[in-house]
Amino acid sequence: MLRVLLLGVLAPASLGLPSSSAPLPRGSQCVDSDCFALFPGPATFLEASEACEQRQGHLMTVRSSVAADVISLLLSHDPQRLWIGLQLPPGCRDPEALGALRGFQWVTGDNRTSYSRWAGPDEAGTPVCGPQCVAVSAAGASAAGEPVWGALPCTAQAGGFLCEFHFSASCKPLAVDAGPAAAAGVSDAYSTPFGARGTDFLALPVGSSASVAALGLELACAAPGPGSQEARWSRTAPGAWDCRVENGGCQHACNRSSPSPTCLCPADAILQADGRSCVPRGAHACNNLCEHFCIPNPVVPGAYTCMCETGYELAADQHHCQDVDDCLLERNPCPQLCVNTQGGFECHCYPDYELVDGECVEDVDPCFGTNCEYQCQPVGRADYRCICAEGFAADPLEPHRCRMFCNQTTCPADCDPHAPQVCECPEGYILDDGFVCADMDECANGDCADGCECHNLPGSYNCDCGPDWTPPGRDDPADTADTGSGEPPASPEPSATAGPPASGQVHSGVLIGISIGSLSVVVALLALLCHLHKKQGPMRAELDYKCGSPGKEVVLQQVRTEPAPQKL
Numbered sequence: 001m002l003r004v005l006l007l008g009v010l011a012p013a014s015l016g017l018p019s020s021s022a023p024l025p026r027g028s029q030c031v032d033s034d035c036f037a038l039f040p041g042p043a044t045f046l047e048a049s050e051a052c053e054q055r056q057g058h059l060m061t062v063r064s065s066v067a068a069d070v071i072s073l074l075l076s077h078d079p080q081r082l083w084i085g086l087q088l089p090p091g092c093r094d095p096e097a098l099g100a101l102r103g104f105q106w107v108t109g110d111n112r113t114s115y116s117r118w119a120g121p122d123e124a125g126t127p128v129c130g131p132q133c134v135a136v137s138a139a140g141a142s143a144a145g146e147p148v149w150g151a152l153p154c155t156a157q158a159g160g161f162l163c164e165f166h167f168s169a170s171c172k173p174l175a176v177d178a179g180p181a182a183a184a185g186v187s188d189a190y191s192t193p194f195g196a197r198g199t200d201f202l203a204l205p206v207g208s209s210a211s212v213a214a215l216g217l218e219l220a221c222a223a224p225g226p227g228s229q230e231a232r233w234s235r236t237a238p239g240a241w242d243c244r245v246e247n248g249g250c251q252h253a254c255n256r257s258s259p260s261p262t263c264l265c266p267a268d269a270i271l272q273a274d275g276r277s278c279v280p281r282g283a284h285a286c287n288n289l290c291e292h293f294c295i296p297n298p299v300v301p302g303a304y305t306c307m308c309e310t311g312y313e314l315a316a317d318q319h320h321c322q323d324v325d326d327c328l329l330e331r332n333p334c335p336q337l338c339v340n341t342q343g344g345f346e347c348h349c350y351p352d353y354e355l356v357d358g359e360c361v362e363d364v365d366p367c368f369g370t371n372c373e374y375q376c377q378p379v380g381r382a383d384y385r386c387i388c389a390e391g392f393a394a395d396p397l398e399p400h401r402c403r404m405f406c407n408q409t410t411c412p413a414d415c416d417p418h419a420p421q422v423c424e425c426p427e428g429y430i431l432d433d434g435f436v437c438a439d440m441d442e443c444a445n446g447d448c449a450d451g452c453e454c455h456n457l458p459g460s461y462n463c464d465c466g467p468d469w470t471p472p473g474r475d476d477p478a479d480t481a482d483t484g485s486g487e488p489p490a491s492p493e494p495s496a497t498a499g500p501p502a503s504g505q506v507h508s509g510v511l512i513g514i515s516i517g518s519l520s521v522v523v524a525l526l527a528l529l530c531h532l533h534k535k536q537g538p539m540r541a542e543l544d545y546k547c548g549s550p551g552k553e554v555v556l557q558q559v560r561t562e563p564a565p566q567k568l
Contacts, residue, residue, distance in 0.1 A: 043083070134150065292308045366380075
């Protein structure tokens, strides 16, 4: 039924009016809320697709015979090839899974259709490879007179293209009284949002305008409310217009006998504020007249008051709501910077300030209140780290404290500026020449066990005993300690000195050996004391020798001014 109606009515609507500002379609028509338009001019597929998208549409999809009938009528004035929204992406397709569209897809991203009209037969078993695009032409039409499809390189130029537009609702053409209107010369003309103009349409989408020049009447197609699928002709000014056109816009009856057109309501209804709508007496007068809220007047039947949501105010028409710029109020709602938004506002702060509980507070220094021994360094806006002076490093166990650190053979000593004779060196170093810390050679003291190779390091040392080394007193290879990692071998625990034999006396040779050994130890101690006295003068340092380990422990060693007690 719809197909027959299209064939009889579409043709006059294909005539468009010229425009100097933008290209207009040469022919167009709407079916319900879908509109189609033919745009002439040479264009590639990409150029045609972009042109449709700029008009809030896309290249036409031909999924049914109804859409094909629209094309037939539009092509009756333009026999050239026209692009439609069917394309084959790059690559080749399996011929067994191509379907009615032969592997092509609509520009909407799908391949659903109940209609296809290819110019040539499908070559079964032959892969189809892209990219290719489809144009429709009346030349070589099918036996039924329907335009046929043909694949072309997408970079080729066709004689024009067909666009498709979808709208939420539509209006029927203006209803004009036949007899009086003809005598008065009343005629109407329409203009659509996508640029089509004419005098005969099956439907007009929302946003279209209608003009009755003889009456000086301008109307617009608008939906009565959100979600409405059927729109109606209306205008901003309240009251009825000429009763010959759309019954003057009246919901019930248009009074033609009065000096000016007025709308009438049934006896059990009253006229609304727009001067065209009726509402039953005693019922709420609010009927989608207010943009936000409508409050009926319980005293005056049919009366109401419009109200707006917070952040909005009533516009001049007392029905619509407009945003209030809160930032321009006499009292700024923000402590520093205010940014207006639709129906509200946002508060911001100056640089180096932070919004906390609606107030802008200065950023807190993350180093405030810290216990860094030397100096605190901010890290970002909320963190910090303790740093130390040159020659010092943070203690791994107490990061807020600093310990002397040296990884060279010699380093300057840390001396008290008020008492220059009081100086400190890192552990593993000895004060030399008064103000220089020199690395102690632990290997010279024989700190590694026999059979192990000693390696002196700055501030430390390492014992390399090898994989086959066995600690004294252990014969079991399973108990062999691996000291190759740098730890000094474990020395056997000293055992208690054996007492004299129960019977007999100590051999004289043994006594002589003990005496000689004791004398050698005394001579060595005296030589060491003389050496220290020569290098440090009157000051004597009490040195705490550390155990050799792979990692250097940074422990401070303080030089004391009082002489150490000597043990004779």
